[in-house]
Amino acid sequence: MTVLLLEDEYPAAERLQRLLLQAAPDAQVLAVLDTVAGALAWLAVHPAPDLILSDIQLADGLSLEIWEQAVVPSPVIFTTAFDAYAIRAFQAHSVAYLLKPVKLAELQAALAKRRQWSELRVRSEELRVDSDSPMLNSSLLTLNSIERMLDALRPYKTRFLVRQGEQLLPLPVADAAWFLSRNETVTLVATDGRRFVLDYTLEQLEGLLDPARFFRLNRQIIAQLLAVRRLHPHFGGKLLVELHPAPTEEILVSREKAPALKAWLEG
Template sequence: MTILLLEDEYPAAERLQRLLLQAVPEAQVLAVLDTVAGALAWLAVHPAPDLILSDIQLADGLSLEIWEQAVVLSPVIFTTAFDAYAIRAFQANSVAYLLKPVKLAELQAAIAKLHATRKAWLNEELSQASPHSSLSIERLLDALPRAYKTRFLVRQGEQLLPLPVAEAAWFLSRNETVTLVAADGRRFVLDYTLEQLEGLLDPARFFRLNRQLIAQLPAVRRLHPHFGGKLLVELHPAPAEEVLVSREKAPALKAWLEG
């Protein structure tokens, strides 16, 4: 297994290389890079490695910028000391998010998950492939499990508090500001758009009702028929304004509620 390591702290890079050799004895670390610019330059001239192990914060910015600026097909395991920095990580081909200091068992589990996904996908592809067909890397990446956000770092006065996603009732966008409303009525302003939240939240638990609002399943109390085939959604806590779902989106909402 070939691995590209992105880490800007020398002791952490050394420790990760030792852990990698324990987790995957045949692992070959192709390069250790500490900047976004260096990683982009390396990826532009080298074949894609089997795996990228990347810190979120590098010397010149967030490593997530790499996936925003280039097409990177390699799966990635992110490491970070601060979960809040993984804001845009779902746009990358992520296998896992490991908090520092990374533990051997967690690294082994993440690599095992990657191997299991690849094996299942390859077996399916080989069973369906014709003698002249080729395997699609993109389909492998699509099959990788996605981790969804589990908490938000919210401001309460002068403090920053971790708020579990399970405590969110709904998210409202007004005047380019997104507010998280908790199940107990507390309100927190978030530095996200609803579009970003759609990629971060588990679609089995969250549904975008309209342009302004995303709700979590327990917050949806009742549906009421409305004019023109629309649905009026009763939420708890109740928003200040009516929440309407379009006629076109109503069937998807009902299917989501039924599970």
């Protein structure tokens, strides 16, 4: 496995290389680069590596600019001390978004995702080539299934950096009961009732949260599975959702969305 390492801090680069060799003894680091410009120049004249390990903040800017300026087919594992760039990281071929200091177990799990991602990409390309065959419909069905699996391998958010007074605190996603949008402001309500304003829209959160654990009930609210206590039938086929902690107003799910909510709750 060939690897391009993007990191502007020498000690961090050394540590990450040691972890990488522990997690994947066959890994070959082709280059260690510390700038966006250097990475773009390197990628312009070298074949795409099997994997890119990249810090977000490099010496001359954000590494995310690389994927905004060039087509880079390699899967990426981002490593960073901040989680504020997760949304933009999703636009690259990101298979993991690891917060520093990176732990060996986290890197091993990310590399396992990378292997699955690469295998599915190869199979997807094979099916695209075969799409003119007499088995076209069957191939397209399989291709769609593989592309859904590729989407499923994309990383979901594991914590938020929230403001409490003058401090910034990491809050695990598991501690988020629901997210409410009001007057263009999104509030995270924790399972213990604490409230935090986030710099996200509900649309952005839908792409960052695991759909097996979070469901968008209506235009204003996304709830975690464990926060849903009861459903009550309501007029016109709607459902009244009882959440904990309890919101200050009724949470209604439309008649059209009610079957999807029930299916989600059943698992």
